[in-house]
Amino acid sequence: MAVNDALAGTHKIQEEAAAQRHGQLMPLLNDFSQELTTLNLGPTHPATHGIFQNILQMDGERIVSGVPTIGYIHRAFEKIAERRPFYQITTLTDRMNYCSSPINNLGWHMTVEKLLGVTVPKRAQYMRVIMMELARIADHLICNSILGVDTGAFTGFLYVFQEREKIYEIYEEVCGARLTTNMGRVGGMERDFTPVAIQKLRDWLKTFPVVMKEFEAMFNRNRIFMDRVVNVGPISAEKALSYGFTGPNLRAAGVDYDVRVMNPYSSYEDFEFDIPVGTNGDTYDRFIVRNEEIWQSLRIINQALDNLPEGPYHADAPHYYLPAKPEVYKNMEALIYHFKIVMGEIDAPVGEVYHAVEGGNGELGFYLVSDGGRTPYRLHFRRPCFIYYQAYPEMAVGTTLSDAIVILSSMNVIAGELDA
Amino acid sequence: MNPQESAAAPEAPVAEDPIKAQNAQVLALLHRLAGEAAFTDVAEPYGLLTATTTRERIHEIIAGLQQDQELKFHFLTTLCGINYPENEGKELGIIYHLHSLTKNIRLRLKIFFPIADPVVPTITDLYNAANWLERETFDFYGVIFTGHPNLIRILNVEDMDYHPMRKEYPLEDGTREDKTDLFFGR
Incomplete structure (x- = not known):
């Protein structure tokens, strides 16, 4: 039927x-x-x-x-979110774009902070930037290396997957988890970077550029690869905008829209970086834009790590931020706050807020309507790939099956985010 | 106007004045497009201009915003439904988020209509992106978008006979007593 x-x-x-x-x-x-x-x-x-x-x-x-x-892994996140306290929604965001969970997590926390009016200290903002850019690199690495696999080049995939593994080790050191990170808290980060985390990050920043150069050398001017991707699945800037493209896919079409620059959040305005744009929005442009964004993300991480401010890693917001565990055992106020937060008894203001972050594949937006209760009244996720995947039939019609696979791969459609 | 706005947005961005000026510009455009009477509940929560209008006017307003030569609202950020069962005659709503990429202004437009007559004009003729978003809203809330080319369910199975995001369908069985909490009343 x-x-x-x-x-x-x-x-x-x-x-x-x-x-x-x-x-x-x-x-x-x-x-x-x-x-x-x-x-x-x-x-x-x-x-x-x-x-x-x-x-x-x-x-x-x-x-x-x-x-x-679509809809094969639809899990009704928007409905589930209506029954969860704010801090329990991170686990849902984890499972949207699972290639770059930290961006999803931290984007959600920033939305709640915007609603609550909590200002996050600089150090936490820089830490978040580092984690979000790592996530972006991991996301782009997967997308581009899988594009290589789909065109028959398996080697590049293995090269960079080793590096992605190291990124996951850094996540692990920072938050304890690897894939569905549940990173950060409303008001900051859950803990400071450990010396081991910083060391791992510094080591990775030394080794990764070498691998990335190798990866680029393998693909960027590779005749066989270029024959497969140049002028495959092009989309014009007007079409892309009408279809709601964002992120690397839109930038490949020549529109320099990047949420990090247009509406800076989490201190992105402090960093020096370029927005790479393509010209004709084909698969090759998308590939090159992602590669270049990896370099720009590295620039941001280096700047953030070098200028990492001293200070607290979370806001002084006892109503929203869980107190340290030793405090809970000794201090009555801490115990009360702990109890209230865990039981979801915090007071949220009545209001509505839209917050967007630059996700791995585009503008990841959170539209939160709060009626003052412990849970959102309505939470809508603007999932970038749900919106731009509509253009896929139009891009694929007229091409061959092998090209259609390559186009799909280059669009970076993540099933978890598509279906939410 | 000012005290109300600051009350609505306690943590508005530091650079408040340019945003206010931009919002005033957009509001002027809205009034020019459909007249001042067409908009109610105009506010700027967290710096984002929000206005409520009617479903009769929404298509022409969005078309006018898109065609405006100065502000060029060429980008439909997102569109979603909402359900307020207590609001008699205005149970369902659609919330449009538009973005002018040239001026970097965001705008939120809302419409509300009765749940018994959930018919809204489509904006798929203006934005291709609206296609799946409207299908999603139909799927979740049962809003009928007239003129939509292919209004079928998108995320849920086709033989589902209800619209699950409506508030009448609670996530858990309301008759269960093992989960009621006497002390916290939820």
């Missing part, structure tokens, strides 16, 4: 596409256009890197139309 419905949609899109192309040169459809093949790309296909389906109509190797089906 579901497949038939989806096919009805396919035929409709196909008819519309034919109607649109009416009178134009149609290189895709030949006289055998009635004999189309239906191909299920997904839901569990190794090249989709996540569970989502595309029902493609193929004319030989050419894609005539595609209908994406």
Whole structure:
């Protein structure tokens, strides 16, 4: 039943596409256009890197139309969030873009801080910047190295995965977890960077650029790779904006929109970095923009680490920030605050706030409506890849199946974020 | 106006004046587009201009914002539904977040309408991004977007017969007694 419905949609899109192309040169459809093949790309296909389906109509190797089906791992986060105290929502954000959980976590904390009116000390802001940029590097590394795998170059993937592993070790040292980090707290970070964490970070900052140079040397001017990605799946800036593209995908199309610069948060205005932009928004541009962003993120991390201010790593906000555990045992106020926070008895102001951070793949927004209760009245996640993945059929139509895989890979669609 | 705003936004950004000026500019544009009477509940919570209008006017207002040569609201940041069961006749709402990338101004527009008649004009003709967002809102709240090209469920299964984000569907069974907490009353 579901497949038939989806096919009805396919035929409709196909008819519309034919109607649109009416009178134009149609290189895709030949006289055998009635004999189309239906191909299920997904839901569990190794090249989709996540569970989502595309029902493609193929004319030989050419894609005539595609209908994406999503929602395979929909977990109703927006509904669940309506019953959770603010501090319990980080675990939901973890599982959205699980390639860069810290950005999701800290973005959520910043949203709550904005609602509560808590100012986070500089040191915590810099620590957050370091963690968020590490997450961005990890996210981009996965996306770009998997793009390599999808074009047949497995080596680069293994090179950088070792480095991603080291990033995860730094996460582990900072917050105790690796993938779903649950990092930070409302009001700051949960603990200071340990000397080991700083040492690991410094070591990694020395070794990673070498590997990254190697990775770039392997791909950037590689004839075989370029033949596979240059001019594949281009999207114009106007189209990209209309489709709600953000992040590297939008910048590859030539629009220099970056939330870190447009609406700086967490002291991003203190750092010197460039926004790389592409020209024609094809797969190669997206790849190069991500690579360049990795270098810019490294610049930011270096600056933040060198100028890491001394001071507290969390705000003095006892109503929202859990007191230190030894204090709870000895100090009555600390025990009361601990109890109130854990039981979700904090008072939140009535209001609504939209806060956006630059996530791994675009503007990650949190729209929080608070009615003063212990949980959000409504929480809406602006998930970048949910919004830009709509453009995929349009980008894939007319290309071959192998190109469609590469386009999908270069868009960095993360199933957890797509379905939320 | 000023004291109310500062009350609504206790922690507004330090650079408040340029944001106020920008918001005033956008508000002037809104008034020019649809008249002052079309907007109610104008506020600036946390520096983001918010206005409530009606579903009859929303399409022309957003189209006007998009076509405005100076502010160019070319970017639909997001769109989501909301449900207030206590508001008679205005149970459901849609909240649009628009962004002018050239001037870096964000704008929030809201519309409210009765749950018995959840029909709203689509804005998919203005922004391609609205397509899936409206499908999501239909899926979650059952809002019918007239003119939408393909208004079917997107995240939930197609044979679901209710719209789960409405407040009438609590997350847990309300008749359960083992979870009630006498001391904290939830």
